[in-house]
Amino acid sequence: LRVPRRGGDDPVVRSPVDDPDDPRIADFVGLRDRELAGPRVRGRRAVANGMFVAEGDVVVERALRAGYRLRAALVDATRADPLPPGMPADAEVFAASPAVLRRITGLGVHRGMLATFDRRPVAPVDELLADARRVVVLERVSNPTNLGVIIRTAAGLGFDAVLLDPTCTDPLYRRVARVAMGEGYAFSWAWLPRLPGGLDLVRAAGFRLLALTPAARARPLDEVRLAEGERVALLFGAEGPGLSAQTLAAADERVGIAMQGGVDSLNVGVAAGIACWVLGRRS
Ligand SMILES: C[S@@+](CC[C@H](N)C(=O)[O-])C[C@H]1O[C@@H](n2cnc3c(N)ncnc32)[C@H](O)[C@@H]1O
16 A cells, blocks of 8 residues: 655655554444434434544535544545645544545545544534524424535525524534535534424524515515614425424514426525525625
C-alpha cells in the first residue's frame, strides 16, 4: 500500500490500514447498514456512540470550523491533495486503498474522506428561542435530502434556527449534512416534543405560527404582512402527508404558495426556500 507523503504544508500524518477488521477503524465499518437504520430511529446507534459521520472535504472542514471535536478520519490512500484546513496536526487519519475502503464502509463513494466527530449536547429549545426572530418548524420530515435542503435554506436566508419534531431525521446524519454542505453544523437546531404539543413552547416564546400548506383556503404567501420585530415560525410538513390536521389546527394561520398548471404542491424543500425568502429577515 502506497501512502502519499504529506501534500504541501499538510502536517497531518496518515496511518495505513489494509485490514477492514482493524479495531482502530471500527467506527467506520458498515456505515451503510448503520446509517440506513439511522433516520428511522433518529440515528440511535450513532447517537449511542456519541458520534456523527461527515463525508467530503468541505463538509469535514465545516464541522471542524463549527468546533466539533474530530475523533478520526479515513481517506483514500491514493489521495494526493492535502487534507482540509483546520485538521488538528495530531488527528488520527487512516489511509486505505479504494477496495479496502469499500469493504470497510460498504460505500462506493466517500468523496475523498470520511471523518467521525463527537456530538455535543443539543441546545434546549427555550434557550435557542430566547434570541430568535425567525424559525422553521418541521413535522415528519424524515427524508434526508429534504432536511438538508431546508437546513441550508434556513441558514442562508435569514432564519435563526430549525426545530424538529421527533419523527424528523437527525440533522447530523451524514446524508443530511452532505446535502446541506455542512452548513448545519454552525446553525442552531433543536428537538421539539411531538407536534402539535411541541408548538406550545414556540408559542410561549412569542412566535406567530404560520402553517405552510398547499390547501386551497390558505392565505396567499405574498399577502402575509409582518410587524417590525415580530417573531415568526414557519411550519412545514413531510412529502406525502404534509402537516397533520392537528398541527394545522394548532397554527395561528395557514399560508400557501399559489400553484398553477394543475400541480397540487411543491417539494417541501422548494416550498421552504420560497417562504424563507419571502419572510426571512432582511438585516
Ligand atoms: C409535498 S407537500 C405535502 C402535500 C400534502 N398533500 C399537503 O396537502 O400538505 C410537503 C410540505 O411542503 C409545503 N408545501 C408544499 N407546497 C406548498 C404550497 N403550494 N404552499 C405552501 N406550502 C407548501 C407544506 O408545508 C407541505 O406540508
